[in-house]
Every structure is written in structure tokens, then in C-alpha cells.
Amino acid sequence: MKFKQHPFIFLSGLFILVVISFIFALSSGSGSLSITELLSLVDGTASPLHQSLILELRLPRALAAFAAGALLSLAGVLMQVLLRNPLADPYVLGVSGGAAFAALLAMLFGVHSLWLTGSAFLGALLSILMVFSFAHSKGSWSISRLLLTGIILASGWGALISFVLVIAPAEKIHGMLFWLMGDLSYDRPLLPSYLILLFGLLLALSISRQLNILLWGDIQAGSLGIDTRRLRGVIFFLSSLLTAGAIALAGSIGFVGLVIPHLVRLIIGTDHRLLLPASALLGGALLIIADTLARTVLAPQQLPVGVLTALIGVPLFLYLLRRSQ
Amino acid sequence: MSLTTALTTKNLTLSIAQKLICEKLDISFNPGEFWGIMGVNGVGKTTLLQTLIGLRNANHGAITLNQKGIQDYKRIILAKHMGLMLQEYEYNFPCTVMEATLIGRHPFIHNWQWEDKQDRQLAQEALKTVGLLDLSERSINTLSGGEKRRLNLATLLTQNPDYYLLDEPVNHLDIKAQLEILSLLQQQFSENKQCGIMVIHDPNMAYRFCDHILLLFNDGQWLSGATAEILTSDNLSQLYDCPIHQLNDGDHTLFIPLENEKLI
Numbered sequence A: 001m002k003f004k005q006h007p008f009i010f011l012s013g014l015f016i017l018v019v020i021s022f023i024f025a026l027s028s029g030s031g032s033l034s035i036t037e038l039l040s041l042v043d044g045t046a047s048p049l050h051q052s053l054i055l056e057l058r059l060p061r062a063l064a065a066f067a068a069g070a071l072l073s074l075a076g077v078l079m080q081v082l083l084r085n086p087l088a089d090p091y092v093l094g095v096s097g098g099a100a101f102a103a104l105l106a107m108l109f110g111v112h113s114l115w116l117t118g119s120a121f122l123g124a125l126l127s128i129l130m131v132f133s134f135a136h137s138k139g140s141w142s143i144s145r146l147l148l149t150g151i152i153l154a155s156g157w158g159a160l161i162s163f164v165l166v167i168a169p170a171e172k173i174h175g176m177l178f179w180l181m182g183d184l185s186y187d188r189p190l191l192p193s194y195l196i197l198l199f200g201l202l203l204a205l206s207i208s209r210q211l212n213i214l215l216w217g218d219i220q221a222g223s224l225g226i227d228t229r230r231l232r233g234v235i236f237f238l239s240s241l242l243t244a245g246a247i248a249l250a251g252s253i254g255f256v257g258l259v260i261p262h263l264v265r266l267i268i269g270t271d272h273r274l275l276l277p278a279s280a281l282l283g284g285a286l287l288i289i290a291d292t293l294a295r296t297v298l299a300p301q302q303l304p305v306g307v308l309t310a311l312i313g314v315p316l317f318l319y320l321l322r323r324s325q
Numbered sequence B: 001m002s003l004t005t006a007l008t009t010k011n012l013t014l015s016i017a018q019k020l021i022c023e024k025l026d027i028s029f030n031p032g033e034f035w036g037i038m039g040v041n042g043v044g045k046t047t048l049l050q051t052l053i054g055l056r057n058a059n060h061g062a063i064t065l066n067q068k069g070i071q072d073y074k075r076i077i078l079a080k081h082m083g084l085m086l087q088e089y090e091y092n093f094p095c096t097v098m099e100a101t102l103i104g105r106h107p108f109i110h111n112w113q114w115e116d117k118q119d120r121q122l123a124q125e126a127l128k129t130v131g132l133l134d135l136s137e138r139s140i141n142t143l144s145g146g147e148k149r150r151l152n153l154a155t156l157l158t159q160n161p162d163y164y165l166l167d168e169p170v171n172h173l174d175i176k177a178q179l180e181i182l183s184l185l186q187q188q189f190s191e192n193k194q195c196g197i198m199v200i201h202d203p204n205m206a207y208r209f210c211d212h213i214l215l216l217f218n219d220g221q222w223l224s225g226a227t228a229e230i231l232t233s234d235n236l237s238q239l240y241d242c243p244i245h246q247l248n249d250g251d252h253t254l255f256i257p258l259e260n261e262k263l264i
Helices: A007-027 A035-042 A048-083 A095-108 A113-135 A143-167 A170-180 A191-206 A208-214 A218-223 A228-250 A256-268 A272-296 A305-324 B045-052 B075-081 B097-108 B117-129 B145-159 B175-192 B203-209 B233-240
Strands: B007-016 B019-029 B034-038 B060-065 B082-085 B163-167 B195-199 B212-216 B222-226 B244-248 B253-257
Touching: A007 A035, A007 A048, A007 A256, A007 A272, A035 A048, A048 A191, A048 A208, A048 A228, A048 A256, A048 A272, A095 A113, A095 A143, A095 A170, A095 A228, A113 A143, A113 A191, A113 A228, A143 A170, A191 A208, A191 A228, A191 A272, A208 A218, A208 A228, A208 A272, A208 B097, A218 A228, A218 B082, A256 A272, A256 A305, A272 A305, B007 B045, B019 B045, B019 B212, B019 B222, B034 B045, B034 B175, B034 B203, B045 B082, B045 B163, B045 B195, B075 B082, B075 B097, B082 B145, B097 B117, B097 B145, B117 B145, B145 B175, B163 B175, B175 B195, B175 B203, B203 B253, B233 B244, B233 B253
Parallel strands: B034 B195, B034 B212, B082 B163, B163 B195
Antiparallel strands: B007 B019, B007 B060, B212 B222, B244 B253
């Protein structure tokens, strides 16, 4: 645990990883570019073809991947605090399912893509409120009941999603399916997601020490001066918003919110003042790399990035689970 | 001690799930006192502690700290005056002993601010007091039951409020450690004019270290006062529904449960 004494070295390392992942994403693909060709973009001597390839295709896609990875990782961290359980994430709780269903409805009715984010947010919030109101029995609630409720609701959302897919017109189905598996190939507005990311990270950091203490339980947190009802309210709102931001941008991408915080905790521990920014950076960087691989390994065939994160995430998670026993 | 600086309950009636915990409780916990709360399992001792610190609402009556209603305090302000050590904790994440101790400083640190040297020093002193300083970089998952209790106490010592609410603080500790920690608390409360309110099961330890006792009976009845008046074999026999005999050898008083025909 050497990094624990030098957390800022770790954060700087992650920052460098983000830069490397961007360079990897911008230079890979059909017609690979060298570093010098990339640099020629900066001084304006690049060919117009390269310029449009990089600036109009690869850069927006890498930026979208970074935002989605960072948003999902932050949402995962917050939900793990809410449940006081490291195995929680937007998917386990059915929050992604609710957001995906609401976003699919918006796609079905063909509304503007800004409304996609709003719709996904409402779906996520509705879903998380349902999980907690059903799991909250009189007086107290147990973690196992909460997780079970989340799993049941997730399968319910799954059924509703299938229903939408069945009634959707044929020309929309391919896009919807791809989006459901987690897909970054569509050109979606980046600004709302980055605003959500910035706002979410700042708000989460402002309550980060309270998050550390909430992990010890409501009674302990209350006795140390935390208004736990209000804090839980903020976490509900924030994790829904972050999930919605990611879903609207990139569809359903699994395991990022689960695996990234877990990995970061293994290295630097549970202090949320470091865990939150580190998870955002690592989640963003890894999703850029995963998405670049998704569009290059079987080129010209493109894989949805969600398939790739699941293929990496499932064995990694099972390994971590086994090791922690 | 004047009533202006005290934790006071007035006419406090408390029940949970139809079960009466205490009826019309009138007590004043004053600085410098060390209280022991006793009663059978499930009588509501823990609930009473959580009510005293304002984390549960009473059915009737009032709790005031320094003449101000406990519910009228902002929680972060209250945390500078009152602290609670729970009976047990559930924690599922990686964390070192030092980090766990430092959370006691939370009420004293502003948002966006980090623990400074002084906070770390307070935490180190607390860890030294409970004998865990050598383990301060260890992961809390590797601690034994007794070491975990010491850690919980170190966190409360780092918070160092005026009122220490302690829920079975010497559970899981060996006899020597029990004596060490209870005498340490006793000394601290009388020297610093702080007040301890402790749930405890062992009448001998209570007799030795507490100067005041509150007995909670099963039907909401209660009895409070100076230790020597309250901790008698008659009261204890009634409290635990089991004959208890008192032995005196001049310097020490010892309570022993006798054979109970009902139990055999």
C-alpha cells in the first residue's frame, strides 16, 4: 500500500494514463496514425483528411467514452456507499434498467437527444426510489432485502425493455439493440454529460468525508454530526443523475461501476476524497481503451463496448470475489 | 453541580414496538459523573442511549442539554458535546486503524478541509491510550474482537465529547483490559468534568467504577441514584429475576448469582 502515503502521485499517474488512452484512441483504427502525425494536428500541418478523421470522429468518441466511464464509476462509488456494500452498482440495483427503459421510450417517440438525458434521469430516479421504498420496511431495512428488491426490479425493467423492442418499428430496432448493449458510435451531444460529470464530481467531493463516515452506519454517522436523511437524499439524487448521464451518452455499459471502484480501493483504500477522483480518471481511461479495442479488434466489424467491458469485467470480478474470500 | 450544564431528561416516556422502555424518567446526568445503565437483554438500554443523543424520538417528555432541547441542536454542533460508542459495528470496506480513529475528528473539521497534524496527534494519543498505537497502519479486518472494541473507544476518545455514551464498551475484553479501560474512563471523567453514560452487564464492574446507576426494569419502571444505594442484592435480584447475593470483605463488594430453582 505504498500509494496510500503518496495519493497525489497515484492521481498524477492516473492522469498520465488518461492522456495515454486518448493518444491510443486517436491514433488507432483504420488508417493508424503515428505520434508525429498526431502532433502535426497541433501545429496545423496535418492533411485535411487526418484532421477531420481525428477531430470529427475519433476525438468526440474518445471524449464520450471518457465521460461515460467516469460517470459510471462515480455512480458506482455512490451506490456502494448507499448500500454500504462494495458489490452494489447501478446495474445490480436496477437503476440502469429504469434509465434504459425511459431512454428507449424517448427513442421510440423520437424526441430530441437532450430529452433523452432527462428521460433517463427520471427513469433512474424512479427506479432508485422504488428500490428503496420497497426495501424499506418499517423502522429498519436490511441490505439483503435491498439487493433482492434491486434484482427483482432489474428483471422487471428487462421485461419492459423487451416489450418496447417488440413494438418498435423495424428500422429503429438495430440502433436500439446496439445502444442497449452499450455503444459509443452514435454522435450524441457531449456538453450535458460533461456538465453532469463536473457538477457531480464537485458535489460528491464536497460530501466526501461524510461518505467515509456513512460507511460506518447511520447511527455512528448521526452521532458524529451528520444529518443522514439529507445526506442519503443527496446521494440518491446524485447517483441517479450520474447514471442517467452515462446511459443517455452510451447506453447500458455494465461492470464499470462495479469493477473500477473496487480496483481503486485495492490500491489506495476507501477515503472518498481520493477514491472519487481516482475512480473517475481510471473509469474514463479504461473505457476509452475498451472502446478503442471494440472498434479495432474485429475491424471493420464494430463491437458494442458493453460487450467488451462485460467480457473483461466478468472474469475480473469473479477473480476479485474469490481472492477477497 | 448546577443544572445549567447537564444532560437532563424530564418526564421521558419511551417505547419501541409497543414495549415500554421507561416511563416518566427524570434524571440529570452531570459533568464528572460516571453512570452505569443496567437491565436484562432487550429491555431497551441501547434505545435509551440513542434517544439521549437525539437519534430517536421519545414518546413523551423532553431531553435537554445545557437547558436546550436535544432536537433543537444542529447535529454537527451536538457531536462536539456528545459521542456514542455502539455495541457493534459492521464495516465492509478496506480501512486502516488510523483512518477509523480519525473519523472522530469529523465534527471539528470544515468541509473541504483535511485532518491536520493536530488531529493526527489526537488520534495517536487515543490509540496509545487504548494500546493500539503499534497497529495504527493495520487493516481493521485483521483485528480481534477485543482490539476492535479498543479501536471503537479510540475513535470516541479522539472525538472527546463532554458526554460519552458507551454501549457495553468492555465487551470482548479480557479482565485486565476491562480494568484498565474502565479506570481510565473513570479518571478522565472526574478530572476533565466529562460525563460517562455506560450500558454494562457486570454488576461488580459497575459497582467498582460507576458512581451512579440507572436500573431499567421490564415494565418501564426504573430506579436511579448513587451506586451504593441502588446496587443492592435485593434490587439486582429483582432486576435479573434471579437471586443475587452480596459479599463484603471490608474493601470489596462482590455480587454472585445463587442457584435458582426456577432455572434448573
